[in-house]
Amino acid sequence: MGKRSRWGRRRGDNRIESKSGYALIQDAETDIETDEISGFAIEEDGLSIPEFETEQDKFETEDTPSLLAPASGDAPRVFALVGATGGVGTTSLATQLAHEFAVSISSGSASRSHPADPKVCLIDLDFESGACAHHLDLLPSLTLEDLSGSPEQIDTAFTQALVSTHESGVALLATPNSIGANARVNPKTVMAMLDAAAELFDVVIIDLPRYMQPWTMSVMRAVDVLGLTCELTIPSLHAARERLANIKMTSNGSINAHVILNKFERRSFKNTLRLNDAETALGQSVLSTLCLDPDTTREALNCGEPAGAIRPEARYVKDVRKLAQLLRQEQINPLALAA
Ligand SMILES: Nc1ncnc2c1ncn2[C@@H]1O[C@H](COP(=O)(O)OP(=O)(O)OP(=O)(O)O)[C@@H](O)[C@H]1O
Numbered sequence: 157m158g159k160r161s162r163w164g165r166r167r168g169d170n171r172i173e174s175k176s177g178y179a180l181i182q183d184a185e186t187d188i189e190t191d192e193i194s195g196f197a198i199e200e201d202g203l204s205i206p207e208f209e210t211e212q213d214k215f216e217t218e219d220t221p222s223l224l225a226p227a228s229g230d231a232p233r234v235f236a237l238v239g240a241t242g243g244v245g246t247t248s249l250a251t252q253l254a255h256e257f258a259v260s261i262s263s264g265s266a267s268r269s270h271p272a273d274p275k276v277c278l279i280d281l282d283f284e285s286g287a288c289a290h291h292l293d294l295l296p297s298l299t300l301e302d303l304s305g306s307p308e309q310i311d312t313a314f315t316q317a318l319v320s321t322h323e324s325g326v327a328l329l330a331t332p333n334s335i336g337a338n339a340r341v342n343p344k345t346v347m348a349m350l351d352a353a354a355e356l357f358d359v360v361i362i363d364l365p366r367y368m369q370p371w372t373m374s375v376m377r378a379v380d381v382l383g384l385t386c387e388l389t390i391p392s393l394h395a396a397r398e399r400l401a402n403i404k405m406t407s408n409g410s411i412n413a414h415v416i417l418n419k420f421e422r423r424s425f426k427n428t429l430r431l432n433d434a435e436t437a438l439g440q441s442v443l444s445t446l447c448l449d450p451d452t453t454r455e456a457l458n459c460g461e462p463a464g465a466i467r468p469e470a471r472y473v474k475d476v477r478k479l480a481q482l483l484r485q486e487q488i489n490p491l492a493l494a495a
C-alpha cells in the first residue's frame with residue numbers, strides 16, 4: 157500500500173481511477189461519439205499546416221507526378237516514419253527497421269547479398285537535424301545542392317552514386333545538416349530521388365522531419381505505410397492525435413497512417429496510461445508497440461550501429477522484427493485498424 161500524502165491520498169493511487177478524467181481521453185470519447193475526430197484539430201486549435209500555401213506552392217501543383225506509387229499486388233515496401241514529438245525514438249527505429257529488412261532479405265536470398273549490392277535504403281529527409289548518418293556512423297554523400305537543383309538531373313545511376321553503405325547492407329541517402337535546408341530543397345527533386353531509390357532498392361525506409369514541410373504531404377501520400385511514432389504520455393498522444401487529424405483532413409484518407417508506440421512498458425504502473433487509453437485517445441488501434449529498452453538503444457548509439465547488429469536477441473530488436481513483419485503484410489490499411 158502506498159504511503160499517504162499530506163492530502164490524505166495514497167501516493168500513486170489517486171489517478172488510476174480517474175484516468176477517464178484526462179482531458180485527452182474525455183475529448184476523444186466525445187469525438188468518437190460524434191464521429192468528429194478529424195474536426196478536432198481544425199476547430200480546437202486551428203492547427204493547419206501551411207504546405208501548399210508557401211512560396212514552394214508551385215512545386216505542389218497537380219502536375220507533380222504521383223511518384224513512388226506502389227505497384228498494385230506487390231508487398232508494401234516504401235515506409236516513412238515521423239515522430240509525433242521529439243525524441244520518441246523515430247531515428248532509432250528507422251535505423252533498426254532498415255537493418256532488420258537488410259538482414260531478413262539477405263538471409264532469405266540463396267546467395268547472401270553483398271553489402272556492395274544493398275537491397276534496403278534508409279533515406280533521411282530531415283536536412284536540418286537528421287541523424288540517420290550519425291546513428292550508423294557514416295558520412296553522408298548526398299549534398300543539399302543535389303536536392304536543390306533540377307529534378308531532371310536525378311536518375312538511378314546518380315542516386316546510386318550518392319549512397320553511403322553500412323556494412324550490414326543498409327544503403328543510406330542523407331545530407332550533412334544545414335539550417336533552413338528543409339525549406340530550401342526542391343520538392344520535385346526530392347520526389348525524383350525517392351522515385352529512383354524505390355526503383356533501385358527492394359525496401360525504402362524514410363525518416364521524415366517532425367515539422368511539416370511543403371513537400372512532406374507528397375511523401376506521405378506516396379509511401380505504402382506511414383508510421384507515426386509516439387510515446388504513451390499525454391503530450392505525445394495529444395501531438396499524435398493532432399497529427400492524425402491533420403493527415404486525415406489534408407489527405408482525404410489517401411495516407412495509410414498508423415501509430416507505433418515506442419518506449420512502451422508492458423507492466424502497468426499506477427499513474428500511467430495504458431494501451432487502450434492511447435487507442436481511445438487516438439481513435440484508432442496502435443499498429444505496434446516497441447518496448448522500453450534503454451540499454452539496447454543506448455548501446456547502439458554508443459557504438460554507432462543499428463541495435464540489431466549489437467544485440468540481435470534484445471527485446472527491442474525483437475519488437476522491431478515483429479513490426480517489420482507486420483509492415484510487409486499487404487492487408488494493412490487504415491480502415492482495417494479503425495478502433
Ligand atoms: N525503445 C526505446 N527504449 C528506450 N530508449 C529509447 C528507445 N528508442 C529510442 N530510445 C532513446 O531515445 C532517444 C531518442 O532517440 P532518437 O534520436 O531515435 O529519437 P528521435 O525521435 O529520432 O529524436 P528527434 O526528435 O531528435 O529526431 C535516444 O537516446 C534513444 O536511445
Ligand SMILES: [Mg+2]
Nearest residue numbers: 246247248287
Ligand atoms: Mg530523429
